Amino acid sequence: VGIVRASYALPRARVATAEVAQAWGLHVARGVDHRAVVSWDEDATTLAADAIAELAQAPLPASAGVLAELDAILAATGAPAAATLAEFLGAPEADAIDFTGGARAALHALAEGSRRARDGSRVLVVVSDVGDCEPGSREELARGAGAAAFLLERDGGATLALEAHATGETLFGRQEGTDVGGAASVAARIDPWRAPAAAVAWPTAPVQTPEGKPIEARATLRRNAGELGRAFLAELAEAFREAAPGQRLLVQAADDGGVSAAVFDVESQPTVFGSPHRTHPISYVRSLQERRKVGDWAGAAFGAATGGTAGASASGSEGGPAAPGGVPFRGVEPMGAFVSPGVYLDSIGARYRLEGRRCAKGHVVFPPKSRCAACGAETVGTAALAGEGTILAVTWISRGASPGEFAPEQAAVGEYAVALVQLGPAARLTARLTGLMKADATIGRAVWPYFRILYDQGGTRRYGLKFGPPRR
């Protein structure tokens, strides 16, 4: 019973901690050279979707057999994301449950997933952390962003053998060398104690055995990604890579509320996906812009922009100019059309999963319409496009030329690319590109879909697919 597949995903952007330390006159955090940081179109939900896509190892997780027929999706991402991720997976019947809180919530989600798997369920557990913290804070020198995902089944894998939870036992210091005395006392209660082959802990610090012997917590990802918060379970995925059947792993999480520990017995080694190596460096200032931390206008624009066409062009009509809501757009004239929540929700299948319609003759109709463009017949069912595509044409939209819903993004981070993408033999669509440098966004290049933030509208975050480099 247990974890049969594990994966993790880190944002590609990296900031050198030395640059942050220099900017604020702070000492460099020991053992962290770079932090993984989110871009404008990434948040805890999209990081979670990335980990799920890694887990599926397919362009579209929705169409991948390995994640079919899930009974539950358990998410610990810091904000409600389980329902959105269920839509992304095309699993509306699955229980979608959010675990709120810090690193312990991530461990609680994994433990609950294990209990459900024991009862015969197929469960997806996903955790993520954007590593958000105040610019100039000491925390900022070390915190990274990332996500991890686990598929749990009744047969095989790594089994939850023991767990212990205690509240109010520890004072969670944020400085390095955090006191983990409280955590040790919880670990000591785990009985029978058998020395684990490896320990994974948040915060990253040695875990004490009952005899007071410290076991070093794994920190494979720390140097080049930073401290991962709830996503510290990415280290567990890495630990599974090296675990032999019969070994035991200790996972421990401490936060403001208390401390939790769990022991996993490796019956058979889970399959692990994820790579820390796909990175590109950005400057600290750029990272602040990407994180929406620069300028009051950026904060004011958040949620105030009016909407229009989506990343994947499954949207409704184009419309006239929309009011910018009093936000100075630096000369950008908003031109976006309002897309009502109803229209948006009706097109979720197309936006999240490239789901079109199929006519009686088998033509795939995308964006989904009631009649087939090829033969005029009525459409009778749904059909997903191939997720793997090729760039046919690219346009870079510079400042002043974007629809209003993208204006805050442009004002903060500059131009973006829209591409005409060929998907399979028949379908073409226009979509935003993501994670591709200008030199790499070339015609003929293979691309895969990425679940990303499109824009914010009326206080609601809208997601959809963009296209970027293949994940394998």
Ligand SMILES: [Zn+2]
């Ligand atoms: Zn047709």
